Amino acid sequence: MKKRLTLLQMDVHVNDVEYNYNRVQELLTQSLTENPDIIVLPETWNTGFHPSDDLITIADRNGGERTKSLLTAFAKEHNVNIIGGSVAVAKDDLVFNTSYAYNREGALVGEYSKMHGFSxxxxxxxxxxxTHTTHFELDGIPCSTVICYDIRFPELVRMAALPGTELLFVPAQWPTMRLRHWQVLNEVRAIENQLFLCAVNGCGTIGRVQSTGHSAVYDPWGGTNLLEMDTNEGIASVDIDLTVVEDIRNKINIFRDRKPELYNL
Structure with missing residues (x-):
């Protein structure tokens, strides 16, 4: 099975919610020229990565109502799957960093809130x-999502991979100063869990911190990454062949050979 992933590497403006929603709409529309099967957005694209006291006043209210309305309508109208990166979502007096996944019918099929806050x-x-991982299917492909800092926790990624996940999404706002970590961690998670990994990062600046961009797609064999963007805002696509996952799992079956009864974690 072959599918086209289209990555939206966005220069997210911190605190400028109206700009960000308008820009996402523009990028989504532009991405249709790529004939995507799955469109993927970066982390906290509605508010920017903005841990601060006023976060709850600019987060998407009512459990993500505005974001859900935008993504479900676009997915349904254009018959495309969407991984909505993540957004800051207010629920009662709490804010969550939440990712939504929509299928071609505009149905919400996956929801995940980031487990590991970057302390x-x-x-x-x-x-x-x-408090939990997410597992869903897009066009019959078993998928899961983790967010940014989560990728540093192999236990979580393995939990996301265990139910047969073949495609893992990693929306992020990762800084230039740790670009090498971004590249290595994503590639290793793809290799050790024998899956395709689609990592979509932001770009531009967050205060004095530069988001590094370099959104990328990694295959399960870890030879060369199939796609890696530069540091600029833009749209890029790559075709993946999901039969590769079955091939590597037949040749080196780590899920059969693992011994969780011996692991004291």
Whole structure:
């Protein structure tokens, strides 16, 4: 099975919610010229990565109502799957960093809230933590999502991979100062879990911090990444062949050979 992934690497404007929603709509529309099967957005594209006291005042209210309305309508109208990156979502007095996945009919098929807040930036103080992984299908492909800092936790990614996941999405706002970590961690997670990994990062600046871009798609064999963008805002696509997953799992079956009864984690 072959599918086309279309990555939207966006220069997210911190605190400028109206600009960000308008820009996402523009990028989504532009991406249709790529004939995508699955469109993927970056992390916290509605507010920017903004752990601060005023976050709850600019987060998407009513459990993500505005974001859900936009994504479901676009997916249904254009018969395309969407991984909505993630957005800051207010629920009661808490804010979650939440990703939504929509199928071609515009149905919400996956929802995941980031489990690991990036404590050096005090994300864990301003965002509530999610409590479970997500598993869903897009065009029959078993998928899952983790978000940015989550990729540093192999236990979580393995939990996301265990139910037969073949395609993992990683929306992020990852800084230039740790570009090499971004590249290595994503590639290793793809290799060790024998799946395709689609990592979509932001670009531009967040205060004095530069988001590194370099959105990329990695295959399960880890030879060369199938796609890697530069540091600029833009749209890029790549075709993946999901039969590769079955091939590697037949040749090196780590899921059969693992011994969780021996792991004391």
């Amino acid at each position: 050096p930036a005090k994300e864990d103080k301003y965002f509530a933590s999610g």
